[in-house]
Amino acid sequence: LTLTIDATKATGKVSPLHYGLMTEEINYSYDGGLYAELVRNRAFLNDPQKPAHWTAVGGANLTLATERPVNDALPKSLKIECATPGAGAANDGYWGFPITPNTTYTATLFARGDVGGLTLTLQSRDGKTVYAQTRLPAVGEGWTKRTATLKTGKATPTTDAVFAITAEKPGTLWLSLVSLFPPTWNNRPNGFRKDLMQLLVDLKPAFLRFPGGNYLEGNTIAERFDWKKTIGPIETRPGHPCPWGYRSTDGMGLLEFLLWCEDMGAEPVLGVYAGYSLRGEFIKPGPELEPYIQDALDEIEYVTGSVSTKWGAQRAKDGHPKPFKLQYVEVGNEDFFDRSGSYDGRFAQFYDAIKAKYPHLKVVSTVGNEQPASKRVKSRKPDALDEHYYRKAADFIRDSPTHFDRYDRTGPEIFVGEWAAHEEVAPWLPPSRNLPATPSMKAALGDAAFMTAMERHADFVTMQCYAPLFVNINPGGRQWRPDLIGYDALKAYGAPSYYALKLFSTSVGDELLKVSLAGAPLLASVTRQSKTGKILVKYVNPGDTPQAVTIQLPGVRSIKPDATVITLAAPPDETNSMEKPTHVAPKTTKLSGVKPEFAYTFPPFSITLLTLEAR
Numbered sequence: 001l002t003l004t005i006d007a008t009k010a011t012g013k014v015s016p017l018h019y020g021l022m023t024e025e026i027n028y029s030y031d032g033g034l035y036a037e038l039v040r041n042r043a044f045l046n047d048p049q050k051p052a053h054w055t056a057v058g059g060a061n062l063t064l065a066t067e068r069p070v071n072d073a074l075p076k077s078l079k080i081e082c083a084t085p086g087a088g089a090a091n092d093g094y095w096g097f098p099i100t101p102n103t104t105y106t107a108t109l110f111a112r113g114d115v116g117g118l119t120l121t122l123q124s125r126d127g128k129t130v131y132a133q134t135r136l137p138a139v140g141e142g143w144t145k146r147t148a149t150l151k152t153g154k155a156t157p158t159t160d161a162v163f164a165i166t167a168e169k170p171g172t173l174w175l176s177l178v179s180l181f182p183p184t185w186n187n188r189p190n191g192f193r194k195d196l197m198q199l200l201v202d203l204k205p206a207f208l209r210f211p212g213g214n215y216l217e218g219n220t221i222a223e224r225f226d227w228k229k230t231i232g233p234i235e236t237r238p239g240h241p242c243p244w245g246y247r248s249t250d251g252m253g254l255l256e257f258l259l260w261c262e263d264m265g266a267e268p269v270l271g272v273y274a275g276y277s278l279r280g281e282f283i284k285p286g287p288e289l290e291p292y293i294q295d296a297l298d299e300i301e302y303v304t305g306s307v308s309t310k311w312g313a314q315r316a317k318d319g320h321p322k323p324f325k326l327q328y329v330e331v332g333n334e335d336f337f338d339r340s341g342s343y344d345g346r347f348a349q350f351y352d353a354i355k356a357k358y359p360h361l362k363v364v365s366t367v368g369n370e371q372p373a374s375k376r377v378k379s380r381k382p383d384a385l386d387e388h389y390y391r392k393a394a395d396f397i398r399d400s401p402t403h404f405d406r407y408d409r410t411g412p413e414i415f416v417g418e419w420a421a422h423e424e425v426a427p428w429l430p431p432s433r434n435l436p437a438t439p440s441m442k443a444a445l446g447d448a449a450f451m452t453a454m455e456r457h458a459d460f461v462t463m464q465c466y467a468p469l470f471v472n473i474n475p476g477g478r479q480w481r482p483d484l485i486g487y488d489a490l491k492a493y494g495a496p497s498y499y500a501l502k503l504f505s506t507s508v509g510d511e512l513l514k515v516s517l518a519g520a521p522l523l524a525s526v527t528r529q530s531k532t533g534k535i536l537v538k539y540v541n542p543g544d545t546p547q548a549v550t551i552q553l554p555g556v557r558s559i560k561p562d563a564t565v566i567t568l569a570a571p572p573d574e575t576n577s578m579e580k581p582t583h584v585a586p587k588t589t590k591l592s593g594v595k596p597e598f599a600y601t602f603p604p605f606s607i608t609l610l611t612l613e614a615r
């Protein structure tokens with residue numbers, strides 16, 4: 001096999017936003033995931049019949065109460081009738097609570113009643129081990145908001161814990177919005193889990209597509225991501241049912257998404273609700289759609305407006321006076337599923353309104369070239385098309401050598417806003433439920449093959465992001481596989497696909513170099529860092545035999561004899577798990593004797609990054 005790299009001239013510029021992340025509330029990605037809140041059903045709204053995830057302590061009687069709510073966003077409270085001192089209620093968290101040594105947890109709650117002081121305890125499920133405890137002074141007749149900290153000592157890390165709130169003396173206690181946070185990334189109040197943020201930051205994402213996905217649309221119009229209900233103090237956010245079968249607290253609201261971007265050094269790619277929800281409810285184009293258009297304009301103003309604008313001022317009030325950078329706004333999600341045939345008209349109305357107020361913004365259509373022409377937007381020329389690819393690894397491997405060759409490079413930019421390889425069984429088929437949530441090396445090889453295709457065309461494939469990003473691996477925590485990062489309350493790990501993505505996203509140049517492969521289908525991409533001259537060669541060998549390749553750089557007179565090689569290689573069935581988090585992980589080696597023509601043998605089932613330095 002001969003791999004030829006033309007380093008004499010660049011064929012294009014790599015989009016600086018090429019590698020990013022996509023996110024939505026699915027698989028307990030935020031609640032029970034990135035959003036560091038530890039109390040599950042903190043507002044007692046998850047189940048209208050009973051206080052789900054709360055159990056009685058010391059023989060207390062627990063009921064849901066509606067009388068004297070804290071406010072409209074918190075219509076329910078937990079009524080705890082305590083017959084003895086030490087009675088109360090305990091929360092079981094998102095499959096337990098993460099106990100780590102010497103850790104300070106911050107508790108906040110609303111309480112009223114006649115039970116004297118309250119004791120807050122992080123303890124083992126059987127109540128025998130107390131990990132951390134604190135006491136709150138007595139509350140009275142009216143609602144009082146209280147905050148306290150609990151600190152663990154020399155605890156052994158575990159998820160075997162509950163959070164108990166108990167009364168000093170008999171009586172009745174009402175609780176509302178009970179919250180407990182561990183330390184968060186950058187110490188942000190209402191912030192994010194540190195270990196998950198570290199895994200994301202390590203990918204160096206250039207953008208974050210949010211808030212969905214299906215989560216943007218909701219099952220019904222009433223259940224869409226209604227951004228205005230997701231800002232301000234958490235006690236004023238009512239939360240809403242998410243289309244993946246559970247209720248979202250909306251603790252991860254619009255500002256939190258933006259702070260998440262800021263904390264990763266990424267820029268937002270904002271999905272705005274476009275008048276269509278998953279079960280087919282829609283708003284027809286025309287005057288009835290106007291309030292939704294206005295909502296989108298207001299949302300853009302919240303993100304980008306100066307403090308002298310209405311929504312920019314609201315953002316400042318919420319704690320972030322500085323506007324955020326925004327270049328792309330996506331209108332809806334997967335509107336090729338729109339059974340009403342209204343997308344062309346809805347898109348046009350959003351497009352015109354956004355362009356009129358924000359001419360510099362790029363407006364993205366959710367119907368790409370992979371969809372039938374009849375579904376695509378025709379009345380306007382979108383700036384970019386969002387294409388989604390959930391495919392078998394083998395299909396990505398077969399298609400990637402030529403996939404983007406048939407695209408019109410002068411046409412709209414391509415944003416591959418969701419993609420992932422599965423081993424064999426498609427994510428939406430029931431047998432996929434029996435497979436591990438995170439994929440194996442087999443899928444990673446398909447992912448890497450597709451990434452070579454996207455990267456070779458990274459001048460007009462301006463953005464791309466794997467989906468879904470997160471999964472809580474506990475029973476009932478998953479609605480979709482495969483997912484990139486798995487976790488429980490305490491620990492997290494990346495799938496082989498995570499390491500494949502990291503290998504690609506953290507080592508990319510700003511110039512595209514032409515590459516061709518004689519003797520096999522092309523599963524490689526080459527970029528160059530114009531400042532350093534470094535040539536980054538990514539090569540995928542999905543087969544079970546080594547591939548001996550002659551690598552030629554015609555026109556290059558001299559090359560540094562030492563190169564760095566990063567290899568992710570493992571048999572297809574191998575994978576990572578909570579028990580073996582880095583079983584499949586990249587290894588770095590040095591290669592010597594590199595010349596403008598040299599030989600390299602790529603191992604079976606491997607994804608390789610060769611960093612060469614032309615002189």
Ligand code: AHR
Binds near residue numbers: 468
């Ligand atoms: O990524 C999972 C789902 O797949 C997304 O919510 C949706 O956009 C797509 O169908």
